[in-house]
Amino acid sequence: MAVIDSPAIPRKPAQVNRQARTAWGLAGPALALMFLILLVPVLVAGVLSFSNYSLGNSGFDWVGVQNYERLFTRSTYEKMFIATFTYVVTAVPISVGLGLGAALLVHSLGRIGDIYKTVYFLPVMATLLAMAIAWEFMLHPTIGMVNRTLEMACGTWFEVIPFLANGCADGFPLWLGDRDYAIWVVCFIGIWQGFGFNMVLYLAGLTSVHRELYHAAEMDGAKSAWERFRLVTWPALGPTTVFVVTISCIRAFQVFDTIEAFWPQGGGPNKSAYVMMFAIFEKGIQQNLIGIGSAITMLFLLFVMFLTLIQRWLVERKVHY
Amino acid sequence: MAGLSITSVKKRFGETEVLKGVTLEIEDAEFVSLVGPSGCGKSTLLRIIAGLEDPTSGDIAIGNETVTGVRAADRNLSMVFQSYALYPHLTVAENIAVPLRMRSLSTSQRLPVIGPFLPGAQNKRADIASAVQHAAEMLEISALLDRKPGQLSGGQRQRVALGRALVREPAAFLLDEPLSNLDAKLRVQTRAEIAQLHRRLNATFIYVTHDQVEAMTMSDRIAVMMDGEILQCDAPSVIYEDPSDIRVAEFIGSPKMNILPVEVRDGALSLFGQSMGRAAEGAQSDVFQLGLRPEALRLAESNPVLTGSVTHVENLGAEVFAQVDLADQTTRVTCRAAPTERHKVRLGASVGLSFDLRDALIFDADGKRQRRFEASLSQPVEAA
Secondary structure, X not given: OHHHOOOXXXXXXXXXXXXXXXXXXXXXXXXXXXXXXHHHHHHHHXXXXXEOOOOOOOOOOEOOOHHHHHHXXXXXXXXXXHHHHHHHHHHHHHHHHHHHHHHHHHHHOOOHHXXXXXXXXXXXXXXXXXXXXXXXXXXXXXXXXXXXXXXXXXXXXXXXXXXXXXXXXXXXXXXXXXXXXXXXXXXXXXXXXXXXXXXXXXXXXXXXXXXXXXXHHHHOOOOOHHHHHHHHHHHHOHHHHHHHHHHHHHHHHXXXXXXXXXXXXXXXXXXXXXXXXXXXXXXXXXXXXXXHHHHHHHHHHHHHHHHHHHHHHHHHHOOOO | OOOEEEEEEEEEEOOEEEEEEEEEXXXXXXXXEEEOOOOOOHHHHHHHHHOOOOOOEEEEEEOOEEOOOOOHHHOOEEEEOOOOOOOOOOOHHHHHHHHHHHHHOOOOOOOOOOHHHOOOHHHHHHHHHHHHHHHHHHOOOHHHOOOOHHXXXXXXXXXXXXXXXXXXXXXXXXXXXOOOOOOHHHHHHHHHHHHHHHHHHOOEEEEEEOOHHHHHHHOOEEEEEEOOEEEEEEOHHHHHHOOOEHHHHHHOXXXXXXXXXXXXXXXXXXXXXXXXXXXOOOOOXXXXXXXXXXXXXXXXOOOOOEEEEEEEEEEOOOOEEEEEEEOOOOOEEEEEEOHHHXXXXXXXXXXXXXXXXXXXXXXXXXXXXXXXXXXXXOOOOOOO
16 A cells, blocks of 8 residues: 555654555455455365264264265265266367357358357357256157157168167167266257357457468468468467366366256266266255265365466466567 | 569559559669558558559569469568567567478478478478578577567567568568657667668668658658559659659658749749749740748848748757748748858748749649749849
8 A cells, every 4th residue: 555655755653554554444345255255165165074064963073084085985976076077178178169160260250250159159148057958858868859850860871870870770869868978968068058158258369369460471471271370360369268268167167057957866877977066066965965065165176276276377477478 | 582563553442542553663672662641552552562452453563473363472572560560479580480481391390399300391490590590690689589579679579570571582572661660769770770781682672651751761762652643753862852743842851842822924933923033935824833942942131032030940950940921921931041040040030031943843733843834934033
């Protein structure tokens, strides 16, 4: 606070104290709120993750690192990690790539681009829970639109595709009921729902690319679109990409709505879509095992913190020139 | 290195005709400036020469080879942009190397990790590095090669942009107002350096500027453009001393040329009712415009042609420019005085001005120079 004043003017200690008090007074409400609604719950969760507390119990016992030990030993949680990382590793690159591709295509169009922008952004605006229910109907094994469309290909030359040939012979996949497909369906819906958001972020990034740089690239002999992309567009989109990837990762770790809508009782066939958020919900809320729920939450927080730190590092070191 | 020829190039943007049939021949190793006020089409013409813009009609040829329709990357021209357009993620050395990398390395040889190990890549990369080093030494930026453009000052960036243009040997250099983002002192310095560079490389330069001083000091020839046309293209001294259009005369020269209305009646030339001289017999009676450079007007204590009072004085040290409101007239003229005459042009002082009619340029009412009429003026000042 005192920095604003000229340092040349000597001030009395009383004045300095008064300024400091004002400063604390003004920052106080924000600090208090941050403590109350962010830091205290995190601390409480951290403490509870070392206990066997359940809501409604009058007391609890300290169990040490038992909750964490379970996380890394039990097969349920192994499935949880597999499902979560499968989702993150699939949904993030594809939704970022599609977002970038769509943004480049939309950017190259004139007015028609606005139509595509709206079309791709619609799923972002829709409620994911409602969309999940719609997808559930579409993916129904017998009356769903997806399988009935696939059946139309039976008996045509499309059957050269092994997937369709097998489907026509032995029946098409159960999708949501098949443990080999369940997590991929969730990935697909996550990508379908999320890439429009990335596209909008990339479109914003594209408007800041200096047009004269493309002319310079052309004069320097960059003839193909790929060369111009490598030389001008991609480096200019660096800060956007870091932001988009971080946001997409955090969103991917948070996936919950679709799982809850498809399989309210337990995270997919054979727990193949048992993602972290759903595990927190199931353990902490449905089964009232606050201790283990808190432990998963702390791990979740760790991943998100880690991602944020990487983003900070990249933004400061690599992508700002 | 090659000459360029531009043949009746027209360009329209929708309804607006930006270039109205521009024709210009540029010799090999010539330095030609395109100069004109904002919006005269000079940058558009440069971009058409570069191939970044297509002409609506007309042809561009580089060294006798028509390049109309050939894309910019294939025209073998180098360009320095007003904003420098350096790649912000690349170091100075990498920026300068880009034109060579794009042209001499194949797509696979440019790949980040395996590229350098592909056959032939090693030698090419070494050649590029030495060319970059050479260009950097020429521009005295060797110490900056590892920095990124964001860490450079405006003048340094400008040098890097020049380095990127001259690292390979293009048919011609195109410069689009390269000095306009520099401060005044640096501009004067860089101006001289670019002129030296031109002499050293002995290459064709086409230089776009709105600053007539840049055009005057650097060029072999100046093409003065206005409203999408080249009004005159000549050596700087000709443009200054012998302009063929009143717009050229007014645009070139600072302070601006004084324009006074003159009348010819029965062969007699008169300025504000005073007889100035006689034209040859048969000169038609008409109203003309008399152009006088500030240095053509001199302070006269006896027999002044014009009188007036000083309303503004600009003392530049080596010379003094005084603006004089002419008595009984609405016209204001600028005259140049030597520093020794400074006491005569104090603010508010009454001064007398005279001039030699041989220093005056005469234009008709449409602004076209009347050289024959000037030659026919038989008598120098006989009046007053």
